[in-house]
Amino acid sequence: MSAAASRTGTPAGTDSRPSGLEPMAPRVRWQEFLYLAIVLVLLAMLANFVLTNERLNLPVFWEYLFHPLVLDGLRITVILTVAGMVGGTVLGLALTAMRLSSSPTLRAVSFTAIYVSRTIPLLVQLLFWFFLASVLPRISFGIPFGPEFVSFETNEVINQLGAAIIALSLFVAGYMAEIMRSGVMSVDRGQVEAATAMGMTPLSVFRRVVFPQAARISIPPTMNQVISVLKYSSVVILIGLADLMYSVQAIYSRNFQQIPLLLVATFWYGLVVVVLTVVQSQLEKRLSTGLPKAARQRMKELEEKTDA
Amino acid sequence: MPETPVATATDQHTAHGPDRPMVEIAGLCKTFGEHRVLRGIDLTVAPGQVACILGPSGSGKSTLLRCVNQLETATDGAIHIDGELVGYRVQGGRRHPLSPRQIARQRRSTAMVFQRFNLLAHQSALANVMEAPVHVHGVPRDRAREEGLALLDRVGLGPYADHYPAQLSGGQQQRVAIARALAVRPRVLLFDEPTSALDPELVDEVLAVMTDLAREGLTMLVVTHEIAFARDVADTVFFMDGGVVVESGDPAQVLNAPSHERTRAFLRRVL
Ligand SMILES: Nc1ncnc2c1ncn2[C@@H]1O[C@H](COP(=O)(O)OP(=O)(O)OP(=O)(O)O)[C@@H](O)[C@H]1O
Numbered sequence: 001m002s003a004a005a006s007r008t009g010t011p012a013g014t015d016s017r018p019s020g021l022e023p024m025a026p027r028v029r030w031q032e033f034l035y036l037a038i039v040l041v042l043l044a045m046l047a048n049f050v051l052t053n054e055r056l057n058l059p060v061f062w063e064y065l066f067h068p069l070v071l072d073g074l075r076i077t078v079i080l081t082v083a084g085m086v087g088g089t090v091l092g093l094a095l096t097a098m099r100l101s102s103s104p105t106l107r108a109v110s111f112t113a114i115y116v117s118r119t120i121p122l123l124v125q126l127l128f129w130f131f132l133a134s135v136l137p138r139i140s141f142g143i144p145f146g147p148e149f150v151s152f153e154t155n156e157v158i159n160q161l162g163a164a165i166i167a168l169s170l171f172v173a174g175y176m177a178e179i180m181r182s183g184v185m186s187v188d189r190g191q192v193e194a195a196t197a198m199g200m201t202p203l204s205v206f207r208r209v210v211f212p213q214a215a216r217i218s219i220p221p222t223m224n225q226v227i228s229v230l231k232y233s234s235v236v237i238l239i240g241l242a243d244l245m246y247s248v249q250a251i252y253s254r255n256f257q258q259i260p261l262l263l264v265a266t267f268w269y270g271l272v273v274v275v276l277t278v279v280q281s282q283l284e285k286r287l288s289t290g291l292p293k294a295a296r297q298r299m300k301e302l303e304e305k306t307d308a
Numbered sequence: 309m310p311e312t313p314v315a316t317a318t319d320q321h322t323a324h325g326p327d328r329p330m331v332e333i334a335g336l337c338k339t340f341g342e343h344r345v346l347r348g349i350d351l352t353v354a355p356g357q358v359a360c361i362l363g364p365s366g367s368g369k370s371t372l373l374r375c376v377n378q379l380e381t382a383t384d385g386a387i388h389i390d391g392e393l394v395g396y397r398v399q400g401g402r403r404h405p406l407s408p409r410q411i412a413r414q415r416r417s418t419a420m421v422f423q424r425f426n427l428l429a430h431q432s433a434l435a436n437v438m439e440a441p442v443h444v445h446g447v448p449r450d451r452a453r454e455e456g457l458a459l460l461d462r463v464g465l466g467p468y469a470d471h472y473p474a475q476l477s478g479g480q481q482q483r484v485a486i487a488r489a490l491a492v493r494p495r496v497l498l499f500d501e502p503t504s505a506l507d508p509e510l511v512d513e514v515l516a517v518m519t520d521l522a523r524e525g526l527t528m529l530v531v532t533h534e535i536a537f538a539r540d541v542a543d544t545v546f547f548m549d550g551g552v553v554v555e556s557g558d559p560a561q562v563l564n565a566p567s568h569e570r571t572r573a574f575l576r577r578v579l
Pocket residue numbers: 340343345363364365366367368369370371372
C-alpha cells in the first residue's frame with residue numbers, strides 16, 4: 001500500500017526525478033516499418049489475386065456458403081466433434097481413475113487400453129466399427145457364457161453415425177486420459193496432504209482440491225484435442241457419412257469448382273475454431289483464481305481501489 | 309511436572325479420567341522398505357501441554373508426526389489420542405484397520421501445520437480457513453466465515469482475508485495455515501518445522517502466534533529447530549536420533565544439561 005502511495009506521489013511529467021539522471025530518449029524501432037511494408041505488399045498481392053482472378057470464381061463461394069447441404073454437413077461435423085469429445089472424455093476419466101488407482105489389475109487394464117487407443121489409426125478404428133457386422137452379426141447382452149437377455153442386429157445399432165462416434169470416442173479416450181493424468185499429477189502433493197490431514201475423505205480431496213486445479217491445467221491441451229477431433233472427423237467421408245467435407249466434395253464433384261468450395265469448408269472450420277478459442281480464454285479466466293498471474297492482476301485491482 | 313509414564317503397547321487401553329494423556333505413543337515403529345525410520349518411539353503428552361521434538365535431519369521427526377495423523381501407517385506400536393486407538397478397531401482380540409472413511413473421521417481430532425504451509429492455492433486466505441469447518445465438519449457458511457475472520461484477526465491477518473496464498477509472504481501464509489488448523493478446534497495441534505521455510509525476519513511473527521496458543525492451553529506437538537522456543541514454551545522436550553527418543557524431560561534439563569553425548573553434539577551444532 002505504501003508502494004502504491006509513493007508511486008502516485010510522483011506524478012509523471014514533473015521533473016522531480018529522484019535519480020537526477022537524464023530522461024530516457026523514446027526508442028524508435030526502424031525495422032518495424034520494414035516488416036510492416038513487406039506484410040502489406042504480400043497482402044496486396046493476395047487481394048489482387050483473389051479479386052481479379054476470373055477462375056477463382058468468388059460468386060460460387062458466396063452461393064454455397066449457406067447452402068443447405070453445406071449447413072447439414074456442418075451440423076454432422078459439430079455433432080461428431082461434440083459426441084466424440086464427450087464420449088472420449090468420459091472414457092478417459094474412467095481410464096485416468098483406473099490408472100491412478102491402487103489396484104494393479106485396474107492399472108494394467110488402463111495402461112493397455114490407453115496404448116490401444118493411441119496406437120490404432122483413427123481410420124482403421126472407423127472402418128473396423130463400420131464393418132463389425134461382418135464378423136459379429138448380432139450384439140447380445142446377458143450373462144457371459146450363459147443366457148442372453150437382449151440382442152440386436154449389429155447393423156441396426158452401429159450405423160454410419162454410430163460407427164463414427166464410437167471410433168472418435170475411443171480415439172480421443174487415450175489422449176484425454178493422458179491429459180487428465182498429467183493435470184492430476186501437476187497438483188501439489190502438499191495441498192493434497194493438507195486436505196487429507198483436515199479429515200477430508202479421498203473423494204472430497206479430489207472434488208475440492210485436485211479437480212479444480214487439474215481442470216485449469218488441462219484446458220489448453222483439451223482444446224487442442226477438440227480442434228484435432230473437429231478436423232479428424234472428416235475421415236468419415238470414407239464410410240459415406242455426410243459431414244462438412246463430404247458435402248463440399250459432393251458439390252464440387254458436380255460443378256468442378258473445387259477451390260471455392262474448399263474455401264467454404266475452410267470458412268466453417270475456421271469459424272468453429274474461433275468460437276472455441278473464445279470459450280477457452282473465458283474458461284481459463286474463470287478457473288485461474290489464485291494462480292500467480294491472476295493473483296498479480298487482483299493485487300493491481302486492490303491497489304487501484306485503495307488509491308481511488 | 310509428572311514423570312513421563314512409560315506406556316506399553318496394549319490393545320486393551322484403559323487409561324481414563326482426568327489424568328489420561330492426550331497423546332500416547334508406545335513402541336512406535338515405521339519402516340520404508342528396508343529402512344527402519346522409527347525404532348520404537350515412546351512419547352506422552354498430557355492435555356494442555358506443549359511437547360517439542362528436536363533432532364538431526366533424518367532422525368524421523370516428520371515421520372513420527374505423520375504417523376500421528378495417519379498420513380503414514382505405522383508398522384508396529386500404538387498411538388492413542390485422547391484415549392482412542394489411532395487407525396484400528398479392536399475386535400475379538402485383534403486389530404482391524406479402519407476404512408479410509410473412518411480414518412478421515414479420526415483425523416478430525418488433530419490438525420497439522422506444515423513446513424511448506426500447503427495452503428490451497430486456488431482459494432483465498434479466508435476460504436482456506438473455512439474449508440475444513442464447512443466441508444468436513446458441516447458448519448454453516450455464515451458461522452464459519454465469522455469464525456474464520458476472527459481467527460485471521462487473531463493471527464494478525466484480518467485485512468488479508470481476500471488475498472490468495474500467492475499474494476502473501478511466507479510468514480503470512482504460515483499464519484493463515486495456523487488459523488486454518490485452529491478452525492476445526494483440534495484436540496492436538498501438530499507442527500512440523502513451521503518456521504524452517506521462512507526468512508529469519510519472518511520467524512518471530514509465527515513463533516509469537518504459537519507462543520500465544522501454548523499460553524491458552526492447547527495441546528501441541530511441535531517439531532522444531534528453534535531451541536529458544538523449546539526452552540521458553542515447551543513443557544517437555546524429546547530429543548530424537550536414529551529413530552529413537554534418546555532423551556526427554558524438562559526443557560531446562562535436556563537443553564542445558566543433556567545427559568547423552570548425541571544430544572550434546574546436536575545442541576553444539578545448532579546453538
Ligand atoms: N515416503 C518415504 N519413503 C522412503 N523413505 C522415507 C519416506 N519418508 C521419509 N523417509 C526416510 O525416513 C527418514 C526420516 O525422514 P523424516 O522426514 O522423518 O526425517 P526428519 O527427522 O523429519 O528430518 P528433517 O529434519 O530433515 O525434516 C529419512 O531417511 C527419509 O529418507
